[in-house]
Amino acid sequence: MSSNPVFSGGTDSQVTSQVDGPDNLHPIEANADAILFLNSLQQEELQLFLFSETLVMVSDSGEPQGELTIQVQKGSRVDEFGIFTHCLFVHAFSRGFINKTVCGNSLQGYLSWNMEILEQQSQEFIKLQSIPMEQKLNLVTKDDRLIITRRVKEGEDVKTERITKSCSSIAGFISEAANLVLLRVMAWRQMVPSNARFLALDTEGKLCHSTYQCLGSQTVEINHQQVEVFVVEQNIHSQVGIPSSCQFYLLSDGHLAKRIQVGSPACCMIFKMPNVREKDEIESPPVFGKKDLVWEEDAELYSKFIDRKEELRLSHSRYLGQHPEAKAIISDFLLFLLLSQPEDVVTFASEHFSPYSPFEMPLTSWTSKHRLSLFCLPVSSWKEA
Structure with a gap:
């Protein structure tokens, strides 16, 4: 995958480029709790979450509108110097209808084993009858800097923006791909770092804070089976765009049972119960008391x-x-x-x-x-x- 993708179609009417952005005067940083949580991740634990899942998009009335597929697996990435890096590969895509409007998005991300972004490409579109809208976002780490390229197309009008951040200034950054993996970790641990403030990108591609909140456990019905789920809410605290919240209903092994975008007329949910991995119970070694040996018996x-x-x-x-x-x-x-x-x-x-x-x-x-x-x-x- 190329580190500098070329976007085709349309003519750029506005191109902006910033180094460390205007928020350099008031830098946004992740707190110590967020860094501590990321440092606690181990490759052995993350390998438990290498699986794919498919959810059905349904409307408020329960009618199917499309589907969402999420896949996490081992991958390898080749940089511009031809060096291979073994990493996590996250692939997610959806296509459906919202209020009879065709929409969809796709995501491909390469992550290090401590959730640092190596490269990510995402694309989303809404096919409005009047003006089709499309947004492409590319993230790539190069020479200890994160390059963020955002391209928005509305009809024939195209706007491209590029921001460069030093990797040291974005410690604790959670990309969309990393978020999908971290949710599985939280479900497995049954714990949410509620006091942690991570970094993320809002809908405008601007750096902001992202937090997680545990909403407790609930019982939901999946294929006529009552199942307990762990509910986590993610909040994107945008400073310039629209703040957003998304609720994730997760099974104990990290499978996503339901996803609700707050304010959206549709949600995603599974209709078939997956094979849930059980935690291996580590029994403490037995303790044998001292007993006199009566060999005749x-x-x-x-x-x-x-x-x-x-x-x-x-x-x-x-x-x-x-x-x-x-x-x-x-x-x-x-x-x-x-x-x-x-x-x-x-x-x-x-x-x-x-x-x-x-x-x-x-x-x-x-x-x-x-x-x-x-x-x-x-x-x-x-x-x-």
């Missing part, structure tokens, strides 16, 4: 114990079968122990097994019943003994 642990016990029994039996001398030595010791029944069993055992030691001379078990055993002495005294 645990079938799995008890089964493992029996298996291990049998494994050891077989291993021991196998070893004793391979070393029959071990059984003979133990039997002899028990035999002599029960015959002698000494008061000092440890000393008796040391004397009994001393013949098997390779470091001492063979002794009989009756050599000395009062000989001091090495097991009864400190380790440091073994050599002396």
